[in-house]
Amino acid sequence: MLDANYWEERYQTGQTGWDIGKASPALIAYFEKLANKDIHILIPGAGKAHDLGWLHQHGFKNSVVIDISPTALKQASDLYPDIPISHFLEGDFFSHKGSYDLIVEQTFFCALSPKLRPQYVQKMHELLKPGGRLIGLLFDFPLGADGPPFGGSATEYQDHFDQLFKIKHLERAYNSIKPRMGRELFFELIK
Ligand SMILES: C[S@@+](CC[C@H](N)C(=O)[O-])C[C@H]1O[C@@H](n2cnc3c(N)ncnc32)[C@H](O)[C@@H]1O
Known part of the structure; x- marks a missing residue:
């Protein structure tokens, strides 16, 4: 069961192999092109919130994270103490209420x-x-029974998204971190 207890235990025992320890270069490249720093941004399941750290440091003050693990959020707010605690929301993404320009x-x-x-x-x-946008990275390897992480392909993702979104980008990321190079898609969807 991939519930709050599962994720809590992973953070409490330091089994966080997914954490790259810094903001993602592919996301930074996207953020750097944003002209309006007042937009409302949400990062769900953000863990230690390195991307939030980058956004706040670069003036995107209306950015928040939501995560189901209180320990992840504590570790994140310890790492980024300049960010007001109100920007670290604890809860289930699927019950979250809000209205964002960018996720x-x-x-x-x-x-x-x-x-x-x-x-x-x-x-x-x-x-x-x-007109809001969902952007980011998705893994590009076959979906099997084992996970997380659970994989998928551009075609599968397209089938999920194209009913509700205009797909502006869904292609191999050129600026993945080294261990994920060739295994990630960058995507940008418009509501
Ligand atoms: C694989 S980790 C990735 C964390 C972060 N994005 C990173 O790259 O370091 C998945 C994260 O999603 C969170 N999570 C899982 N289910 C969630 C849910 N339903 N609502 C909010 N957060 C959730 C977990 O606590 C965990 O921090």
């Missing part, structure tokens, strides 16, 4: 049971303002 995906989708993919798409759509 950022980074190893959250792949951490969920594949059964939840249709709900993920619906919830992202609900949380975005009209």
Whole structure:
């Protein structure tokens, strides 16, 4: 069961192999092109919140994370003490209420049971303002029974997203970190 207890135990015992220890270069490249720093940004399942750290440091003060693990959030706020604690939301993404211009995906989708993919798409759509964007990285390796991380392909992702979103980008990321090079897709969807 990939519930709060599962993730709590992973953070409490330091089994966080997914944590790259810094903001993702592919996401930074996207953030650097954003002209308006006042937009409302959500990062769900953000773990230690390195991307939030980058955003706040670069003036995107309306950025928040939500994570189901209180220990992850404690570790994140310890790492980024300048960010107000109110920007670290504890809770289940699927129950979250809000309205965002931009939502950022980074190893959250792949951490969920594949059964939840249709709900993920619906919830992202609900949380975005009209014209809002969902951007980020998705793994590009075959979906098997084992996970997390659970994989997928561009075709599978396209089938999930294209009912509710305009797909602006869904292609191999050129700026993945070394261990993930060739195994990630960068995507940008518009509501
Ligand atoms: C594989 S980790 C990735 C963390 C972070 N994105 C990173 O790249 O370091 C998945 C994260 O999603 C969180 N999570 C899992 N299910 C969640 C849910 N339903 N709502 C909010 N967060 C959730 C976990 O606590 C964990 O921090």
